[in-house]
Amino acid sequence: MNILQILPELNVGGVETGTVDLAGRLAALGHKAVVVSAGGRLVKELESRGASHYRLPVHKKSLFNIVRMIRPIEDIIRKERIDIVHARSRAPAWPAFFACRRTGAVFVTTCHGYYGKHFFSKVMGWGKRVIVPGNVIGRHMMDDFGVPHDRIRLVPRGVGLSRFKYTPPDEKRKDPFNVGIIGRITPLKGHLFFIKGMAKLARIVPDLKVWVVGDAPESKAAYKEQLLLLTRRLGLWNCTSFLGTQKDISSVLSGLDLLVLATTTPEAFGRVVIEAQASGVPVVASKVGGVVDIIEDGVTGLLVPPADPASIALAAARIYRDPKLARRLAEAAYAKVRSKYTAENMAEATLKVYAECLNERRALIIKLSSIGDAVLTSAAIAAVKRKLGSGFRLSLLTGEPCREVFLRCPYIDDLIVCDLRNKDKGLRGILKWGAVLRRGGFDMVIDFQNNRKSHLLSWLSAAGRRLGYRNGKLGSLLNRGVKDDKICGGPVEHQFRVLGPLGIAYSGEKLEFWPDASDEDSAQEVLSQAWVADNQVLVGINISASRRWTSKNWPPEKIAGLINLLCGRDIRVVLTGTEEEKKQADKIIASVKSPKAVINACGRTADINQLACLIGKCKVFVSCDSAALHAAAARGVPLVALFGPTDPRRHLPPSGQCEVIQRKLKCSPCYKPVCRKKAACMSGISPEDVFSAVCRLMS
Known part of the structure; x- marks a missing residue:
């Protein structure tokens, strides 16, 4: 398989590290691994592991840049003969989505965040498969973005255990007691509540050292200043170290006695949690999002309410006062990481998703009306099924009057009936059914209706290949369309000409009917x-x-x-x-x-x-x-x-x-x-x- 992953940047972070780990694993297994990003510190490591990197400014969120990036991504897909494009963030997902539509590559997404319910986030639910790292994010994508359950795949993040050395917490406990928070300095990560909690913990732990690992993006510089002022005001300046971005997280974790995850909004997963657990570091975390999938309170870590400095301090004090508790939590967490959260498990599960996408294809036939014309498509539908075989699941979209024509058709796996003349009349109805078809994850659409409505529905379905007649009725929306020669054979032969791009030609096939x-x-x-x-x-x-x-x-x-x-x-x-x-x-x-x-x-x-x-x-x-x-x-x-x-x-x-x-x-x-x-x-x-x-x- 030829896989392209696309993300904003390749600087240090959970998403970035996971991308590099997966690309390296793909290359080691003989697959082609390509990554597109705006560059960053991890590019050299990526290339050293056998993957290719293309540098494009896909991190910019402006509409102009999104449109501008479609063609370069399309060129890369064609040059590298990419089978699957795996988008890991919203901004690069948009141009990647449209590039896939132009090339026929399969579009897959991974939801690394608890996205706000607005249009910019919708693209993350448009993948043929939507990968989520935890159950909470999966439910979020279904409830808030309408992603069907059968298109969601649970693939937890993983860590390379060889990069982390497990050491029981009581064996490395020394003075001082080092408590750290690791992640970008943004309000969502809860640094202010962490610092306030550490001020309370300092009254209990005489030799407390606080490590803040990570830096703020330019847009959050004022928030970082606020954090520095709070540290001074609470009297923690002498025992707190702002270490900035650290490439070698394993070295940081080897010196920690406790990791705190103070995020205030639902985390998709929390990669740093399993990295700490792989190193034998006990974890205190906010009870939000995907964190609850990783940590069982009192068994593999301690959970606290979000935005609650007092609870953070009390949980941290328990770890400090009870070394046996700390060891028990660390051992249980390490066992869980080894069984569920390894990089190998993540790569294997992701490869299964890729294989599923390539092996289980879906095609949609559109024939909305009329009854007589619906009968005329029977021979062409049979030919499509014979050509595509069992590897394609064949669906048909039709109008209410034609339902009975196709009801018992043996070549159709799913019959979808709409009512664009009455209930869903007008543009609003077209957009509604476009969303329905998009959730179907179709690889191909064959438009036998060939009018403006059907061409628009074909395009809105987000299928990579769209067949039909380019007849001036929005026919330009069909990327595999053929020119309409109206005086060319009979009506059945006319239907078959649409199938030319599939290598199907008319050879006297008869019409069929399927009464009982x-x-x-x-x-x-x-x-x-x-x-x-x-x-x-x-x-x-x-x-x-x-x-x-x-x-x-x-x-x-x-x-x-x-x-x-x-x-x-x-x-x-x-x-x-x-x-x-x-x-x-x-x-x-x-x-x-x-x-x-x-x-x-x-x-x-x-x-x-x-x-x-x-x-x-x-x-x-x-x-x-x-x-x-x-x-x-x-x-x-x-x-x-x-x-x-x-x-x-x-x-x-x-x-x-x-x-x-x-x-x-x-x-x-x-x-x-x-x-x-x-x-x-x-x-x-x-x-x-x-x-x-x-x-x-x-x-």
């Missing part, structure tokens, strides 16, 4: 109630395309004329349509010579699956360009297809037996849902022409 036994029974019940004999020849006629596309409809009087011709051959007719078209069907039946030979099935099929089963009972099916026509083709029923305002070259579904009847006029195909010329293209189709086509197919 209950659908077949419902269709048979319609015929049984009409006293249809088993050997009765049936011809189906679909009386309407849709409420919107009235221009596609064949006039009712023409349908009645065809029925009269069919009934003269002892053929019974099944009229299909919606509940709204039932009255129209009744009028047609009332106008024919043999009304008892006609079955009004309009509105008697609950969904497209039952309709398809009913159509399957017919010897021939007659329909204009509609969902029923597509369902008949999928069921393999011989077709007479009536076309007028639309082009059969683009919309005729593949069928083994089909006759197309079309009256070509100067204005057709016009693609107008409503015709002001009384639909001359459809009214020009005679019942005799359709009857002749039916007879040819039946013979």
